[in-house]
Amino acid sequence: MMENPENRKRTYLDDQQLCRSWIKTLEGLRKENGLLxxxxxxxxxxxxxxxxxxQAEEFQTRMLEKEEALVLLRHEVLEQLDFLDILPQPLPESPxxxxxxxxxxxxxxxxxxxxKDAFARFIMAW
Incomplete structure (x- = not known):
């Protein structure tokens, strides 16, 4: 059964919106991590x-690791968004x-x- 091109196009747009919302979420977490x-x-x-x-050193390590993980995940979402931006050309599977x-x-x-909650409890305890 052939897929309706309009339905696929709408799905691409939905996928792009989803990726953009993930990027916004991850950027918000990065800002909040910087504040912490x-x-x-x-x-x-x-x-x-x-x-x-x-304990402060342990939290610092966790926060720096979280920053690295946020950057890597954001990169993966951006790769996905880049993939969507070149559709509907015939391409291999998404990254x-x-x-x-x-x-x-x-x-x-x-x-x-x-x-963040554990850090707040830690700070309040001191």
């Missing part, structure tokens, strides 16, 4: 407790599966929020 790193730097100026410093990207973005949001 700044807040951590401020807290480090005020405290010299060794236990605090150990990434939407279900995988969607799952990765959702997991990133969940993991980030858990880290």
């Amino acid at each position: 790193l700044n807040r951590l730097a401020e807290a480090l100026r005020d405290v010299d407790d060794p236990a605090f410093l150990v 990434h599966q939407y279900t995988v990207l969607d799952s990765d973005v959702q997991k990133m949001v969940l993991d980030f929020n858990q880290m």
